[in-house]
Amino acid sequence: MMQVRLFKPSVGEEELANIRTVFERAWLGLGPTVVQFEKEWNAYLGAKNSVGVNSGTAALHLALTSYNFPRGARVLVPAMTFVATATAVLYNHLEPVFVDVAPDTLNLSLDDLQRKITKDCVAVVPVHFGGHPVPMEKLLPIARAHKLAVIEDCAHCAGGSYNGRKLGLWGDIGCFSFEEKKGMTTGDGGMMSTNQPELIEPLRANRWVGIDKDTWKRAAHYTADQETDTRHWYYEIAVLGYKYNMNDLMAAIGLAQLRKLDRMNRRKAEIIARYLERIKDLHRIRPLQPYQLEDSGYWIFGVRCEQRDALILHLKKRGIATGVHYMPLPLHPLFRTNTDSIPAARKVWEFVLTLPLFADLTDVEVDYVCDALQDFERK
């Protein structure tokens, strides 16, 4: 029996070669490779400034920190997302407001967004769910009219574009995750990117326990012959920082992954097209989202099925891994006191199922999954 994983990072010789270079320098922490990765990421995305961190969660946390919002201010987040979208709000002593999903895309509903905006809302964090773009040309005027900062959660859509512009550059700050299951990976890792450099430049200290100097650059002065400065070790802490830095090993992997990103996204689009073609006549199993594959950066491929749990078992018996993204956040005990109304999310999440998708998935494996889906339809 075939065993098909749900996600699998596409890593090999290119990543190893970059890691070797970092080993040879024997500087593994925050250093020149992080700087190079940030530069190449800027060039790839078309961003003016990017700050590398050790997770997408850290990126979201710090992006919100940059605004210094008053304690207790409210931030609009989708109800169906990974918990980090909302915990980043809590870390900043802010309060999440859960916006219901648009039933067709599973992105946040713009109608519900408008209903939930109150005068104490300061920001909105749209998540491009599964890599499917939020209609940013519609979201932005709503956000601007209410003076909301727009932090795009791009954990699912690295490299994806919408209407010719890279996702992550539509709002004020784009936050990416390079966690191991994502479209590109650095093991764990994340990035904040923007075309308003002043928004995130100060966060370089926040990601580095508050230190306002670059240790790699300072190290060059520790031993220099002509140096008369005895204070080469000096730094000051002016802000509350976190140990959130990306390191050179992560960046080494990231540089290799970045070169493959478009290719990996194109391959995933091809796989999704193959899935869609093979399930187009099924009635019990329908595509999760209205996939638009051109210039896309989809992270997951999913289906909707009224007998979802039976389908999970059917696939499990055939060695096919599945997942559920996501149980709505207000259903978690952490948010039990939240009373936001999210009827669409409460209904739809019971029927969603994530199927295997990653760049190295073979056509034979996709066909094996599709055969199993067709078997289920006939049962």
Ligand SMILES: Cc1ncc(COP(=O)(O)O)c(C=O)c1O
């Ligand atoms: C929507 C969303 N936001 C944020 C994150 C957090 O990313 P990380 O795992 O890199 O902290 C994830 C991770 O799965 C995610 O799915």
